[in-house]
Amino acid sequence: NVDLIAVTSGPGLEPALWAGITFARELAKKYQKPITGANHLEGHLYSFLLAKKTGSSNYQVPNTKSLFPAIGLIVSGGHTTLLRLKDMKMRKKLGETRDDAGGEAFDKVARILGLPYPGGPEVERVAAKGNPKAISFPRPMIKDKSYDFSYSGLKTAVLYHMKANPKANIADVAASFQAAALEPLVAKTMRAVEEFSARSVFLSGGVAANKTLRKLLETAAKKRGAKLYVADFKHNTDNAVMIAVGGYINFLRGKRLPLVAKGNMNV
Numbered sequence: 001n002v003d004l005i006a007v008t009s010g011p012g013l014e015p016a017l018w019a020g021i022t023f024a025r026e027l028a029k030k031y032q033k034p035i036t037g038a039n040h041l042e043g044h045l046y047s048f049l050l051a052k053k054t055g056s057s058n059y060q061v062p063n064t065k066s067l068f069p070a071i072g073l074i075v076s077g078g079h080t081t082l083l084r085l086k087d088m089k090m091r092k093k094l095g096e097t098r099d100d101a102g103g104e105a106f107d108k109v110a111r112i113l114g115l116p117y118p119g120g121p122e123v124e125r126v127a128a129k130g131n132p133k134a135i136s137f138p139r140p141m142i143k144d145k146s147y148d149f150s151y152s153g154l155k156t157a158v159l160y161h162m163k164a165n166p167k168a169n170i171a172d173v174a175a176s177f178q179a180a181a182l183e184p185l186v187a188k189t190m191r192a193v194e195e196f197s198a199r200s201v202f203l204s205g206g207v208a209a210n211k212t213l214r215k216l217l218e219t220a221a222k223k224r225g226a227k228l229y230v231a232d233f234k235h236n237t238d239n240a241v242m243i244a245v246g247g248y249i250n251f252l253r254g255k256r257l258p259l260v261a262k263g264n265m266n267v
Contacts, residue, residue: 002033006247009037009257010265011078017261025259036247037257040238041081041267043246044074044204048229050241064088067200067229071192074267075185075213076205076238077103080149081267082188084196089253093267094192095147102181103206105151109158109177113170123174124210130171132179135161142184147192154180178212186216193226201228209236 007024008017021037028035049064072083072091080097100108103120110119115126137157140150158177162168189201201221207213208230218228235241250256 002031004248004251005031005033005035006038006244006251007035007259008040008043008243009260010262011040012261012263014261014263017263021259021261035259036251037259038243038247038250039257039265039267040243040246041074041079041265042249043242044076044079045072045083045202045267046245046249047204047231047235047242048202049245050231050235051229069196069198070200070202071189071196071198071226072202072204073185073189073217074205075102075203075207077101077107079205080151080185082147082149082192083267084192084198085202088249091267095149095188097149097151098141100151100155102149102151102185105155105181106178106207108155109174112155112159112162113174115170115174118206120206120210123178124212126171127175127178127212130169130173130175132175134169134172135176137161137176137180139180139183139187142187147188149184149188151181178210182210182213182216185213186220189217190220190224193221193224198226201226203228203230204236204242206237209233 005024005028007020009021010017024035068085068087070085072085074081078101080102082094083091084094085091106123107117107119110122115122138154140154141148158173161173192198193201201217203217214230221228
């Protein structure tokens with residue numbers, strides 16, 4: 001009962017993208033189905049719609065017309081992007097990371113702390129046992145007037161701290177890093193909610209699985225009369241379902257991305 005095949009055409013490593021495109025073309029030919037390219041970041045962005053199909057979710061989506069205007073926050077291993085959405089078709093990028101992405105910082109700090117990959121879940125697990133106020137790590141660009149982010153300095157601060165304190169309490173370091181990494185995300189997202197009178201916040205990307213980030217955003221949004229929407233945990237990290245959603249939304253809009261790998265595709 002498949003109506004359409006969607007395949008990631010970007011962003012990403014182009015050899016891997018071409019492998020996926022080639023395989024998807026073979027499927028489309030074998031089963032005689034239409035095929036379209038999909039933007040990996042749009043897959044993340046629209047993944048909040050998946051909660052509508054999950055009866056156990058706390059983030060079930062109502063009639064989409066009541067969601068807008070909205071602010072979208074994508075935080076993954078490769079991207080940290082803040083968007084303003086007028087509706088499902090019209091959006092504008094407000095800001096993005098100038099260096100390391102949020103998820104990348106979690107992975108690199110995990111490595112510094114000797115934790116296994118993927119680092120995000122491990123840092124969160126260890127942080128739950130620590131004191132987030134134990135170490136005063138910098139809050140990158142939190143006072144900057146732009147909506148951009150930066151994580152390379154915070155990662156370096158953790159590295160220097162561990163070199164100076166090799167016997168430091170790992171749980172306290174993880175908790176303090178996590179607090180410093182999440183605070184700018186919440187602060188800038190909420191500033192955008194206030195500036196653009198947003199009704200909703202769409203959280204997506206691998207870091208959307210961080211329970212602390214979910215709780216902070218949900219509480220902060222509620223204080224401002226907005227509501228948080230995020231997919232279930234299994235649909236936060238990269239997955240086929242979000243690519244199907246991204247491709248389908250564009251298909252409904254009459255927009256079909258070409259089957260060409262574009263490593264630097266943006267949202």
